[in-house]
Every structure is written in structure tokens, then in C-alpha cells.
Amino acid sequence: MHRREAVKRIALASIAAMVMTRCDFGEEEVTEFLSEGKLQLNQKHKKYLAQISETFLPIKGKSDRIDPAADFIMTMVNDCKSPADIQKFAVGFNDYKNLMNQSSLEIDTDEPEEVLTVVEGVLDKKESKEELTYFILTVRELSLKNLTSSAFFMEDYLDYQLIPSEYIACYDITKSQNERI
Amino acid sequence: MNESNYDAIIIGAGMSGGWVAKELCEQGLKTLLLERGPDVKHIQDYPTTNMQPWEFKHRGEMPYDVQKENPIVSRCYAFKEDNAHFMVKDKEHPYKQDKPFDWIRGYQVGGKSLLWARQTQRWSDFDFEGPARDGFSVDWPIRYKDLAPWYSKVEKFAGITGNKDGLETLPDGEFLPAWQLNCVQDYFTDVIAKNYKDRHVIFGRCAHLAEAKDIHREQGRTQCMKRTECERGCPFGGYFSSVSSTIPWALKSGNLTLKPYSVVESVMYDEESGKASGVRVIDSNTKEVTEYTSKIVFLNAGSINTVSILLNSKSDRFPNGLGNDTGLLGKYVGFHNYRGKVNAIHDGHINTAVKGRIPTGAYIPRFQNIHRQETDFLRGYAATFFAGRSKQVEMGEGFGHALSSQILDNQPEYGPWHVGSGIMGATIPKETNYIKLDETETDEWGNPLIRISMEYDDNDEKMLKHFFGQFTEMFEKAGFENITQADSKQAPGLDIHEMGGARMGKDAKTSVLNKWNQLHNCKNVFVTDGACMTSTSTQNPSLTYMAISARAANYAVEALKKGEI
Ligand SMILES: Cc1cc2nc3c(=O)[nH]c(=O)nc-3n(C[C@H](O)[C@H](O)[C@H](O)COP(=O)(O)OP(=O)(O)OC[C@H]3O[C@@H](n4cnc5c(N)ncnc54)[C@H](O)[C@@H]3O)c2cc1C
Ligand code: SF4
Numbered sequence: 001m002h003r004r005e006a007v008k009r010i011a012l013a014s015i016a017a018m019v020m021t022r023c024d025f026g027e028e029e030v031t032e033f034l035s036e037g038k039l040q041l042n043q044k045h046k047k048y049l050a051q052i053s054e055t056f057l058p059i060k061g062k063s064d065r066i067d068p069a070a071d072f073i074m075t076m077v078n079d080c081k082s083p084a085d086i087q088k089f090a091v092g093f094n095d096y097k098n099l100m101n102q103s104s105l106e107i108d109t110d111e112p113e114e115v116l117t118v119v120e121g122v123l124d125k126k127e128s129k130e131e132l133t134y135f136i137l138t139v140r141e142l143s144l145k146n147l148t149s150s151a152f153f154m155e156d157y158l159d160y161q162l163i164p165s166e167y168i169a170c171y172d173i174t175k176s177q178n179e180r181i
Numbered sequence: 182m183n184e185s186n187y188d189a190i191i192i193g194a195g196m197s198g199g200w201v202a203k204e205l206c207e208q209g210l211k212t213l214l215l216e217r218g219p220d221v222k223h224i225q226d227y228p229t230t231n232m233q234p235w236e237f238k239h240r241g242e243m244p245y246d247v248q249k250e251n252p253i254v255s256r257c258y259a260f261k262e263d264n265a266h267f268m269v270k271d272k273e274h275p276y277k278q279d280k281p282f283d284w285i286r287g288y289q290v291g292g293k294s295l296l297w298a299r300q301t302q303r304w305s306d307f308d309f310e311g312p313a314r315d316g317f318s319v320d321w322p323i324r325y326k327d328l329a330p331w332y333s334k335v336e337k338f339a340g341i342t343g344n345k346d347g348l349e350t351l352p353d354g355e356f357l358p359a360w361q362l363n364c365v366q367d368y369f370t371d372v373i374a375k376n377y378k379d380r381h382v383i384f385g386r387c388a389h390l391a392e393a394k395d396i397h398r399e400q401g402r403t404q405c406m407k408r409t410e411c412e413r414g415c416p417f418g419g420y421f422s423s424v425s426s427t428i429p430w431a432l433k434s435g436n437l438t439l440k441p442y443s444v445v446e447s448v449m450y451d452e453e454s455g456k457a458s459g460v461r462v463i464d465s466n467t468k469e470v471t472e473y474t475s476k477i478v479f480l481n482a483g484s485i486n487t488v489s490i491l492l493n494s495k496s497d498r499f500p501n502g503l504g505n506d507t508g509l510l511g512k513y514v515g516f517h518n519y520r521g522k523v524n525a526i527h528d529g530h531i532n533t534a535v536k537g538r539i540p541t542g543a544y545i546p547r548f549q550n551i552h553r554q555e556t557d558f559l560r561g562y563a564a565t566f567f568a569g570r571s572k573q574v575e576m577g578e579g580f581g582h583a584l585s586s587q588i589l590d591n592q593p594e595y596g597p598w599h600v601g602s603g604i605m606g607a608t609i610p611k612e613t614n615y616i617k618l619d620e621t622e623t624d625e626w627g628n629p630l631i632r633i634s635m636e637y638d639d640n641d642e643k644m645l646k647h648f649f650g651q652f653t654e655m656f657e658k659a660g661f662e663n664i665t666q667a668d669s670k671q672a673p674g675l676d677i678h679e680m681g682g683a684r685m686g687k688d689a690k691t692s693v694l695n696k697w698n699q700l701h702n703c704k705n706v707f708v709t710d711g712a713c714m715t716s717t718s719t720q721n722p723s724l725t726y727m728a729i730s731a732r733a734a735n736y737a738v739e740a741l742k743k744g745e746i
Contacts, residue, residue: 079244167537169361
């Protein structure tokens with residue numbers, strides 16, 4: 001996506017938002033992602049969600065001790081969100097897909113900057129559709145959670161150990177880089 | 182079906198029941214331990230114990246449906262993905278709240294001893310003498326000297342880590358060497374010592390093996406590794422639970438029969454002998470009813486369940502429940518007021534942090550109304566003191582590489598020290614606070630639903646106000662900043678220290694149990710869980726339940742030998 005195209009999309013998004021908020025989006029619009037009130041993603045959808053997450057928070061190749069984000073996002077949305085929020089997420093996902101006009105469900109990952117310009121534009125606009133904003137923020141939040149609660153981050157950044165080797169009640173943090181939480 | 186013939190039956194395989202089992206079995210009594218929930222075997226039945234935080238499907242969060250179906254237990258801080266299987270779900274075991282009461286339970290072998298926070302303090306005579314001094318509730322029939330040797334016995338076996346602090350308000354015990362408090366806890370200790378003669382900040386005594394002695398190794402337990410994942414069950418046996426300690430010990434004697442899935446419906450009374458003859462049990466799976474007979478019966482089902490079993494044990498002699506000639510059974514229940522928290526930030530000690538973890542904090546014993554009545558409320562409160570500092574994960578701003586580099590290119594920095602205190606206030610057991618049985622509705626096993634009514638009173642409100650004032654002042658003296666006061670307004674129950682309902686006393690007209698925890702008018706029945714508590718004081722109660730249980734069990738063995746019961 002080229003920058004000019006991206007800017008055009010933002011304009012479209014705000015127009016779409018105005019239309020969308022007035023429009024009653026029925027089940028039909030979201031059945032692609034919803035089944036019996038739960039998010040139901042096929043391999044293609046999951047791949048798309050994984051791409052979105054990677055675009056929002058690029059971590060590819062950092063470590064094999066981070067779980068696949070799309071699986072985690074799906075589990076958390078389905079198990080820990082209210083039925084209304086699951087519905088909101090699914091509608092937002094659909095809106096996102098429409099907004100990006102990705103009928104093939106592919107993002108041109110060479111140009112994530114443009115995608116992010118669109119996304120940030122959506123968040124900046126007060127009139128953006130609630131479901132779309134919710135989807136974007138939830139994917140961002142859960143991608144971050146997936147990273148910061150991963151074995152990679154907890155061990156390498158937070159020095160977490162299930163069985164701490166030692167206990168030092170008053171530890172001088174200026175003296176060593178090897179602190180444990 | 183009728184199954185006989187045990188020397189003793191214990192109802193409830195939790196914290197107090199485990200102690201009774203150990204004491205009776207060690208002395209050769211053929212003992213039946215009945216537990217309504219499933220068996221939990223040390224180590225093998227701790228399914229989550231070795232899981233890393235990232236191995237939990239929801240990274241610790243409880244699923245929406247579970248929370249929605251179980252609003253009561255969801256309010257408990259300990260109800261998490263790693264130990265939810267040890268906690269009773271509201272839906273499975275309903276009860277009625279005449280006044281809001283969040284009843285937190287653990288129905289399994291081990292009871293709530295698997296889940297507890299392991300804080301253990303002895304009572305002193307200032308606590309036992311409280312009711313006699315201010316006239317609310319009845320006088321305790323025992324004093325500190327009656328319980329002191331039993332506290333020692335329990336502490337040595339269970340393993341309690343602490344310091345000998347030499348405080349008259351909080352007697353010292355048989356301690357394993359304590360860990361060190363951290364710099365900010367030490368600093369606060371000094372500030373308080375300099376500013377107040379009557380206030381002390383001490384290491385929070387706890388049921389952990391800071392050092393394993395021979396008696397602990399004999400139980401198959403080893404030193405606490407300070408993982409602080411205790412409520413999953415500890416593979417090292419580093420903390421005391423009935424599952425890691427007393428129950429396997431009792432089983433080793435060959436005198437214990439442990440029957441899980443056994444819901445005790447009632448204690449049977451034999452009109453001819455004037456004694457209890459045993460218990461009636463419903464198999465929790467098949468609903469089959471079995472009667473077991475024994476010479477003595479111990480009730481250790483957890484205060485509220487114990488009272489309900491007694492109320493449900495009706496006979497011609499006791500139409501209102503076993504031992505309930507006075508109508509007092511189920512009344513004068515109490516709890517602890519845990520509503521208040523004072524939190525703050527400490528900007529000092531910026532170059533220090535804690536490396537590793539310990540499973541306890543600091544404790545501030547009660548300092549009000551010790552030698553004389555000096556406040557506008559009766560009795561008093563103790564408090565916790567927490568100080569900690571952790572590396573902060575910044576959630577970053579924006580999207581894309583800008584976001585990931587904010588998080589991954591920088592090592593997280595330590596945030597400021599957070600400090601806080603929580604009130605642990607005594608409540609006055611009142612006649613209007615009660616446990617009763619519903620007259621029409623029953624549970625899945627045909628037992629009447631329990632009705633609970635407990636509430637705070639003016640004394641609690643005044644105490645809370647005092648706590649906020651004093652702790653704000655103490656925090657200010659320490660130079661802590663951003664001091665906030667929070668009243669959670671939580672319903673009684675979340676303290677998980679429900680007490681009373683079958684109180685001990687000197688007089689059968691005003692109490693249910695005598696000084697040996699026998700029903701005044703049915704002497705082969707003993708109640709040694711929290712139901713026996715005449716007043717609540719401020720200490721975490723379980724150490725006292727365990728000492729009372731050991732004492733009563735040993736008395737029962739002697740009385741049986743002498744043919745007195
Ligand atoms: C999260 C948490 C933190 C806590 N922290 C502390 C602390 O720091 N310090 C402290 O002193 N206390 C603490 N407690 C409280 C402590 O756990 C209890 O005081 C203690 O376990 C009570 O012992 P008990 O034997 O009376 O009851 P329990 O340990 O609950 O055992 C009662 C047993 O009886 C069984 N039972 C019930 N009804 C029947 C029936 N009809 N038939 C057969 N069996 C039955 C139950 O299933 C259960 O196993 C805490 C509790 C929790 C949950
Ligand atoms: S802190 Fe100690 S008792 Fe708790 S789980 Fe760890 S080793 Fe076990």
C-alpha cells in the first residue's frame with residue numbers, strides 16, 4: 001500500500017465509520033468470524049490475525065520461547081471476554097478487513113508503515129466505529145501480553161525463576177546486572 | 182448400611198481435623214477421618230505445582246464464564262488459574278445470605294490448609310481476657326498457660342519460622358530462624374520504634390520450613406525454596422498443610438481410615454446412653470447413606486459447616502440440634518475486619534531491591550486497648566506491612582517497530598518501592614450474627630441449605646477510622662508519599678476467618694462447649710475448629726485452632742482411658 005493510498009483509506013475509514021455506526025450490522029456480517037457466540041477462525045483467518053499482530057508488534061525471529069500470538073489472542077478473547085465483547089471483537093475484525101480491503105486476507109508486509117498509518121488514523125478519529133477501535137486496541141494489548149508473559153521475556157528481561165536460587169533482602173542494584181525479581 | 186466400630190470419628194480432613202487425626206492415631210485410637218471432598222495426595226495431586234507462569238492457558242486470568250458463575254469465590258484474591266481446582270465454586274455448593282457473606286471454602290482432603298497464607302501468631306492473655314474485661318461475649322474458660330504447651334507442640338511439628346520478639350502482646354514460640362526483612366521494612370521498623378513506644382514491626386511468623394529439622398524430614402518435607410507458589414501445593418512440603426504433614430503422619434500409624442467423598446449429614450445421638458453413637462454419612466457420588474459408630478466424635482468441618490452439622494443432628498433429647506439446649510448454637514459468630522488498606526510510595530532506598538522472594542511479610546501486632554480501654558472502640562487490630570519493588574514493564578506507545586523496540590531494546594527498570602498495610606481487626610461476636618438451617622431448601626445431598634447473617638457494626642467502623650488515621654500518621658513519619666486510604670467495603674467472609682457459633686465458656690447456660698471443647702451436655706462430642714472460638718481477637722486463627730485441637734484430642738484419649746466419656 002502506498003502512502004497516498006493509505007491516506008485515502010483513512011478518509012474512507014472515517015466516512016465508513018459514519019456510515020457503519022448508523023448501520024445495523026447483523027450476524028451475517030460477522031458469521032465469518034463467529035460461531036455460537038465464539039470467535040471461530042479458520043487457518044486463513046488465523047494467519048491474517050497473526051499478521052495483524054506482527055504488524056502491530058513486530059517480534060518475528062526474536063525467540064522461539066514466545067507462543068504464537070494469534071492462538072493466544074483467540075483463546076483470551078473467547079475465554080476471558082464477555083459475549084458482548086467477543087461480538088464486538090468479531091465485528092471489529094470484519095471492519096478491519098473491509099477497511100484494509102484485503103479480500104485475499106494478505107497484508108503487504110513490506111509496507112507495514114502504511115498499514116499502521118491507517119490504524120493510527122482510525123484511533124485518532126473520534127467518529128471511528130467503536131468495534132473497529134476495540135479490535136485494534138485488543139489485538140495490541142493481547143499481543144503485548146503474549147510477549148511480556150512469555151518465557152522469553154520473563155526469563156531474559158525479568159529474570160524470573162520458578163525456584164529462585166537465593167534471597168537477598170537488601171540487594172544493591174547498582175552492583176550487578178543480574179538481579180532476579 | 183452400618184459400619185462399625187471406630188474409637189473415634191473426625192468430620193473434616195482440613196487444618197484442624199488433620200491435627201486431631203495425628204494426635205488420636207499416634208496414641209493408638211482406631212480413627213475414621215471423613216471428608217466430603219476428593220482425596221488430595223501430597224505432590225501427586227498438585228497438578229499445577231511445577232508449571233511456569235507462561236504455561237497457563239490464560240496466564241493466570243480466570244475465564245469470564247467461571248467468574249460469572251462464581252462471583253463469590255471470584256472475589257477472593259487467591260482464586261486464580263493455578264489453584265482454582267482447590268476452591269469451592271459457588272454454583273456447586275450454594276448457601277443463603279441473609280446478610281451479604283462471601284464464604285470461601287476448600288472441600289478436599291487438606292481443606293483450606295492447602296490454600297492458606299500460612300501466617301501464624303499465638304494469642305496472649307490480652308486476647309483471652311478481652312471478653313471478661315469489656316463484658317462483650319462470655320469469658321474464655323482457658324488462658325494462655327493452658328494453650329502454651331500445645332502451641333509449642335504444633336509449632337515444632339508444623340515448622341514455624343519467626344523471631345523471638347519478646348512482646349507481651351504476642352508470645353514467642355518454637356521458631357525456626359527467620360529470613361531477613363527487606364531494607365524498607367527494616368527502615369519502617371526503625372521509624373516506628375523511634376516514634377512509638379507501644380508499636381512494633383516484626384517479621385511475619387509463618388508456617389514455612391526456613392530450615393528443615395529431623396521431625397520435618399521424617400514427614401518427608403524439606404526446606405522451603407521460597408518459590409511463593411504455595412497455594413498450588415508445595416512439592417517440597419515447604420509449608421505446613423494437613424496433606425503434607427498431619428494426615429500422612431496419621432496414616433503411617435496404621436490407625437487411620439481416610440474416607441473421601443463422605444458428606445456427614447449428622448451426628449447420631451443414643452438416647453439410652455446419653456452419648457453420641459456415631460455419624461450418618463452420604464456418599465457424595467452415589468448418595469448412598471452409611472452410618473458409622475464410634476466412641477467419640479470430633480467436628481472439624483470448618484466453623485460454619487460444623488455448626489450446621491450440629492444443628493442438623495436432631496433427636497428427641499436435642500430437638501434443636503445436638504448440644505443446643507440454650508438456643509445458642511449458631512449464634513455469636515464473628516470474623517475479622519480486613520476492609521482497610523493504607524498504601525504509599527517510598528522514594529528512598531533507590532539503590533536497593535530484593536533479590537529472590539520470601540513467602541511472608543512484616544506484621545504489626547495490636548497496640549490498642551492493651552492495658553486499659555483507651556479508644557472509642559473495643560478490642561483492636563493488628564496490621565500487615567508490605568514493602569516491595571519490581572521491574573516495571575512499560576507497555577509502550579504506538580505501533581510497529583517503534584513499539585517493539587521500546588519494549589525489547591531496553592531492560593526494564595525498577596519502579597519505586599510500594600508500601601502498604603492492611604487492617605486485621607477483631608470483631609465482636611454478636612447474637613444477631615448467626616448461622617442457621619433453611620427450613621425448606623436442601624442441597625444436592627438432601628442437607629438443609631445454610632443461612633448466614635453477619636455484618637459490621639459501629640465498633641468496626643470506628644476501628645477502621647482509627648486504623649486509617651494511625652497508619653497515615655505512621656507512614657507520614659516514615660516520609661512515605663502519595664499515601665492513600667482504601668475501604669474495600671468487602672462483605673464479611675473474605676477474611677476467611679469465620680469463627681464461633683459453638684463458643685467455649687465456663688457455663689452451660691451461656692456457652693456450647695466446655696474448656697476441653699466438649700459439648701456441655703454430650704461429652705463425647707468435641708468441636709475444635711473455629712466454631713469453638715469465644716472471641717476473635719486479631720491474630721490469624723489457624724495456629725490457635727491447631728493447638729486447641731491437639732489439646733482436646735489428648736484430653737479425649739485420657740478421658741476415654743479413664744472411662745469418663
Ligand atoms: C486464601 C486463604 C488464606 C488464608 N490465610 C490464612 C493465614 O494466613 N493464617 C491463618 O491462620 N488462616 C488462614 N486462612 C484460614 C485457614 O485456612 C482456616 O482457618 C483453616 O483451614 C480452618 O481449618 P478447619 O479445619 O476449621 O477447616 P478447613 O481447613 O476448611 O477443613 C474443613 C474440612 O471439612 C470438610 N467438610 C466440610 N463439611 C463437611 C461435611 N459435612 N462432611 C465431611 N467433611 C466436611 C471440608 O471439605 C474441609 O476439607 C486462609 C484461608 C484461605 C482460603
Ligand atoms: S515458598 Fe516454600 S512452601 Fe511455598 S511453594 Fe515455595 S518452597 Fe513451597
